[in-house]
Amino acid sequence: MPQHFDPQLVNDRFGDAGLYVDLVFQRRAILFDLGDHAKVAPRKLLRVNDIFITHRHMDHFAGFDSLLRLLIGREKVLRIYGPPGMIDAVEHKLKAYTWNLVEGYDGNLTIRVMDVDEAGQMRAGEFQGRSRFERTDCESPQSEKGVLTREPDFLVRAVTLDHGLPVLGFALEERMEINILRNKVESMGLAVGPWLRSFKDAVLDAAGDDAPAPVAWREGAAGRPATLPLGLLRREILKAGPGRKIAYVVDCAFTPENEQKIIALAGNADILFIEATFLDVDSAVAAARRHLTARQAGALGRKAGAKRLVTLHYSPRYKEQGDLLADEAQRAFLGS
Numbered sequence: 236m237p238q239h240f241d242p243q244l245v246n247d248r249f250g251d252a253g254l255y256v257d258l259v260f261q262r263r264a265i266l267f268d269l270g271d272h273a274k275v276a277p278r279k280l281l282r283v284n285d286i287f288i289t290h291r292h293m294d295h296f297a298g299f300d301s302l303l304r305l306l307i308g309r310e311k312v313l314r315i316y317g318p319p320g321m322i323d324a325v326e327h328k329l330k331a332y333t334w335n336l337v338e339g340y341d342g343n344l345t346i347r348v349m350d351v352d353e354a355g356q357m358r359a360g361e362f363q364g365r366s367r368f369e370r371t372d373c374e375s376p377q378s379e380k381g382v383l384t385r386e387p388d389f390l391v392r393a394v395t396l397d398h399g400l401p402v403l404g405f406a407l408e409e410r411m412e413i414n415i416l417r418n419k420v421e422s423m424g425l426a427v428g429p430w431l432r433s434f435k436d437a438v439l440d441a442a443g444d445d446a447p448a449p450v451a452w453r454e455g456a457a458g459r460p461a462t463l464p465l466g467l468l469r470r471e472i473l474k475a476g477p478g479r480k481i482a483y484v485v486d487c488a489f490t491p492e493n494e495q496k497i498i499a500l501a502g503n504a505d506i507l508f509i510e511a512t513f514l515d516v517d518s519a520v521a522a523a524r525r526h527l528t529a530r531q532a533g534a535l536g537r538k539a540g541a542k543r544l545v546t547l548h549y550s551p552r553y554k555e556q557g558d559l560l561a562d563e564a565q566r567a568f569l570g571s
């Protein structure tokens with residue numbers, strides 16, 4: 236399967252939870268959680284435009300300051316989504332610093348923050364470097380409840396889980412997997428170039444077969460049409476299939492409500508990234524701390540019909556014994 240999303244854990248499984256997802260063809264990336272991100276190269280962090288935060292325990296949000304330091308003075312819009320109180324939290328973070336010289340910077344860093352409530356409804360606030368990060372309330376661009384962002388290629392949805400406080404679980408879903416057959420493009424005398432991007436967008440927008448699609452030719456455009464019918468290109472150079480899906484779930488108690496929500500969120504995911512914080516022999520501790528055990532995580536992945544299970548957020552009490560957690564989860568996942 237071609238990799239349209241390239242998801243990578245930010246840290247090892249005992250480190251702060253976090254998932255960096257490279258959107259390979261878009262030169263941008265998405266981050267789930269913002270704890271310690273020292274292991275992510277600055278050039279990779281600069282590609283991040285959207286950050287989805289499960290909750291504001293320190294290990295999930297303490298990386299805000301170092302990211303801010305990297306981004307300050309750049310022309311960029313950073314979007315941050317999180318549970319209720321996120322806008323206030325970012326405002327307090329920004330108020331902790333003095334911004335009297337920020338007008339002199341080249342770029343105007345804009346941070347747009349979205350609070351997501353239990354009903355999946357968003358509220359938005361914005362902070363701009365140019366106005367010394369004063370808070371302004373703004374319209375939320377939400378299309379449907381629970382869907383935080385919907386773009387031509389993909390969407391991100393959220394559910395609220397219980398961890399003694401509201402925690403968001405996320406799924407990233409590609410709308411459709413579209414592959415361009417490069418050899419066909421070339422054998423038609425067409426050039427590989429940016430026009431393929433607009434062609435893909437037209438396909439995703441389900442434009443009609445007769446719609447003219449602008450093309451670029453390999454050896455000059457003289458005597459050749461500037462457009463071809465979309466239907467012809469769709470037939471000749473495209474291979475399409477259902478899109479990929481990944482889900483990210485950390486910090487939640489094993490309750491019937493959470494179970495139901497996680498199974499729905501992660502249904503048929505290609506990869507479910509999920510916490511496996513404790514071994515099942517310590518399930519009483521897990522319940523008291525409102526975390527999942529490895530066995531519970533594996534069973535959830537199995538019930539959701541996920542194709543692959545990746546566990547993270549291991550408790551330090553099992554340091555040097557990470558394999559036990561991973562194995563217990565995989566056994567429950569495979570039902571063995």
Ligand SMILES: [Zn+2]
Pocket residue numbers: 252292294295485486548
């Ligand atoms: Zn945590």
